[in-house]
Amino acid sequence: MNLAQDQLKYAVLSADFDGIVTAVGAENGQVVNAGQMIVRLAKPDEVDAVFNISESAFRGRPENNQIVVNLLSNPEVETFGELREISPVADPKTRTFQVKVALGKPPPAMRFGSSVRGRLRETTAPVVVLPGSALSDKGGKPAVWVFDEANSEVKLTPISVSRFEKDRVVVGDGLTKGQIIVTAGVNRLREGQKVRLLDGAAQ
Secondary structure (H helix, E strand, O other): OOHHHHHHHOOOOOOOOOOOOEOOOOOOOOOOOOOOOOEEEEEEEEEEEEEEOOOOEEEEEOOOOOEEEEEOOOOOEEEEEEEEEEOOOOOOOOOOOOEEEEEEOOOOOOOOOOOOEEEEOOOOEEEEEEHHOEHHHHHOOOEEEEEEEOOOEEEEEEOOEEEOOOEEEEEEEEEOOOOOEEOOOOOHOOOOOOOOOOOOOOO
């Protein structure tokens, strides 16, 4: 009799905190296996933003920076968080690492399951950002076409790239303030070629 009562207790699930149901892993009347997830709860006052980050994104980055998190559907909805956890193992399919950012007090519009975007909140030296279409190569190394206003010619100038982003590149070295960079039709240019700027193209 006692054994039957003990077995019956296993059918009653009690949460150790009041939370929000984020996932249900079983249906009414279903026979479940030991250890199977039945209900997943989240604490309303402990909200994480979860990202999958490539290994290259960690190079030279401190792990204690504050993270700015925005809603993808409405970038004006913004909050801040602290890096809480980095997975020690990469995903075998995507080769990315899962990163969890603890959000302090997210705005009401940033509900559980929302799609968000995150970026480091840090102070850096000014950088040059160019569209990916501006990138060429010289001797197998990254280069861009620089317009010389004095003689209206273009010159292929080697650069170093700090990082590649989705549609642009962040230049680390090789360019100076005020230079005009060709961003379209770079594959048709040749060294010393005479070109002219369209009205407003240098702005």
